[in-house]
Amino acid sequence: MKFIMKIPFHITLLVGKAVANIAKLVDKKRGTNISGKIATALCNDFVKHFKNIDFSKVIMVTGTNGKSTTTNLIAHTIKQSNRKTATNGEGANMMGGVATTLIKNSTLTGKFNKEFLVLEIDERSLPSIYKVLPAKNLVITNLQKDQVQRNGDPDFIYRKFAEVINKDIVLFLNNEEPRSKGLEDKAGQVIYFSVNKNDESFNKSNFYDITMPCPKCNHIIKYEYFNLESIGKFYCTNCNYSSEEKPDIYVSNIDSEGNKIICNNETYSITYNTPFYIYNYAATVSVSKKIGLTEEEINQGFKTFVNPGERREILKYKDKVIHYLRMKQENPETLQSALDTVAKDKTEKAIFIGLYEVKDFLPYYSNTFYFYDCNFKDIANTPVEKYIVFSKTVCYDTANRIIYDGADPSKIEIYDYEEDISVILKKMDDIKTKNIYILTGMKPYSNIKNFLAEEEKANG
Template identity: 30%
Template sequence: MNLEKIKFSLALFVGRLVYLFMKILGLDATTFPGKVVLKIDPQFLIKIKNRFKKIILVTGTNGKTTTNNLIFQIITKSGYKALGNLEGANLRTGIATAFIRNPSYYDFGVFEVDEGIFPFVYKDLKPHYVVITNFFRDQLDRYGEIDTTVEKIKGAIKDSKEHILILNADDPFVSRFSDLPNRKIYYGIGNKVRKKDTEEIKESIYCPKCGKILKYEFFNYAQLGRYFCECGFKNPDYDYYILSAEYKENYWLIHIKDGDEDVFLNFRYPGVYNLYNVISAYSVGRVLGIDKEILKNIISNFSFRLGRLEKFNLEGYERILVLVKNPAGYNQVLDTIKDDPNEKVLLLILNDNVADGRDVSWIWDVDFEKIKDDNISTVICSGTRAEDLLVRLKYAEIPLNKIILENNLNTAILKILTFKAKTYILPTYTALFKSRKLIMKRLRNGT
């Protein structure tokens, strides 16, 4: 056995021990075992790529985790053996940990990848398919401006013609990948879905070809919509798209155009952003040759937890946990809350740890004015930057008698769960899993 095989075997053995030990202690084991493994063998990801017949990478700013889980369920429920980093641990350490947990040989590897480290993962895993969801401002202290992120990803994949790109045609940033020589599959939403006109931040306002301001027939959220420029730049033609969608009785009723055929399905999670997750995953399924009826049934019965509109029932009231991490996604969640006619209370949690982004100035681009409604009785602000949230809400003209400041997350969770009302809990990334753990503990104990 040569040295590289010895390093791999040692890394895998130690990583398995660390993973099992952490699980016994009840610790979060989604990234640290992978960190240990990559310390022992920095080429660990390169060495596992041959354990997969096909590899799919999902990257972009919003929707990666839900899209990744949708694709994973589509593949596994179609009879294939697959491995994925389904908890959202999307750095190299998270992908390594996913393999450590279940080392084997697979038909598919389905991995969500942080857009900032995508070039490195791409180089290691040499994927067969790359899904790109969208690009928004997110953690500027880590990524820089969006153009920088887009160009780094393009630079990483431009020299390979082998993989297939599955691209969101409704995002002008993603459309910039159209000049690559790869086979490309485009998805999108063909009409305006949300009838209420709301002000949104359009990240991409200039044409990437000529530099003039883009024009829009409509947008569904942020810069995603039907755009065009007098120089000829516009949405690429769709391969698969949503013709119409209506949210009714807690379900999206979705009409998909698949060539000349019509596909009708349901999806249980609200928010226009989830429509994009659905059509991106549907497109991947079709590219893989999965039958339309099978896709329809899998997507309609899709179930996903881990803080993406995850619902808990406590004392007869829904408690809904929703990850928020950038202005575009946050505004979509606030739209969902605003459209909910029930009496409700909110817990907003803002942390500034490394994984959240140290710079929290992005909250000033969130339209908190949307939650001035009378049917929101209380808003609790918590997290390491709770005071910043309170100041932002004050400028949004939310009455101060509705706002409670509670820096301690444990206390804030316990307090919000005492309200006899529908509850929305909106944490940033590093508060998500702790919040979920506290809610689950409260459910188990009943106190």
């Protein structure tokens, strides 16, 4: 029976390799996981059949936000230390993407030909992928509200993670994120990564501010301070659950101007210095130390790391400077992070906001409620010349959200358009300020970028 099972795997593997090569020839940018998708459709438990994988050197990275960046950073750092490493860093984080990574990094007989395997894993796919690839290292960046049409609420994903975690796993957890830290009792070993209170930390004391239920006893989680939205030093008001006082990996100091962090008394040079990135660096230090990298090797990785999926971009258009802040739909934390960035700019500005209906899969729907998991108040308290609100269907809800948090309605213009970006962007010429922010998803932003490029070309 075993012999019979091996035949389809090897044939499937050859088919997968052929498809991967063809896909590469046809279009280098596309076909990320097509070979893996075909292979997993052809062969049951395809991933399970690969040989020569040392599971103690397989690192899975999952969580709501930051998993792509953390995966890329860990893989890059290990690679820089001259250890052969495979990764699905292109964001293909479901079974097909994992299968593709193994197809590309194995011999014709199915022997994995690298030392380390670093994988970004979609939260919902973790149980099925772990079943065929029992990694001994699992990083959970955080567990927050996200993609409710698929995930429902965070506890739905918490239960998916809980299915997987066992005493054979080393779990790397964010010491300041209450929900994912709640999984600590289930693992064999836990390594906590942590970031100290810093210049960007903040408190919340408004009447409408809310926190979350304790993952262990369902009472209230309170924060001594926040480093990010819903991430900060916390404690439960009922049980003794809290952030660890002595985390294993601790960023004690952030030198934003010098682009350096001090972590466990060692100094690392970094490229990105926003609070969100500091957690990604801390997670990477925790994994790197565990697998035996030296401080010099980690530093080398950090110094040379460039994030291919950076969420911020600066464009120039005529005399305007456009700051683009990418956000993920139905993900309050990325929207809040973008809003916080804008609010830090205390100078006059114009803000273009394009929050769209959700069209990831059928049925499409008009989720407007996650806007209310975010605060727009801090933006409304800064000088804003104009708010340009655009998108089909939910633009009115977006405008209403801003007004609810104190924006002057006379400063808001609403454009009920989806495709005709030109009408919206012509506004840019009418605006006096040169300081423009655009908050929207990737697709509308691409349309905007293309339009601006064509305009620039036409204008010489």
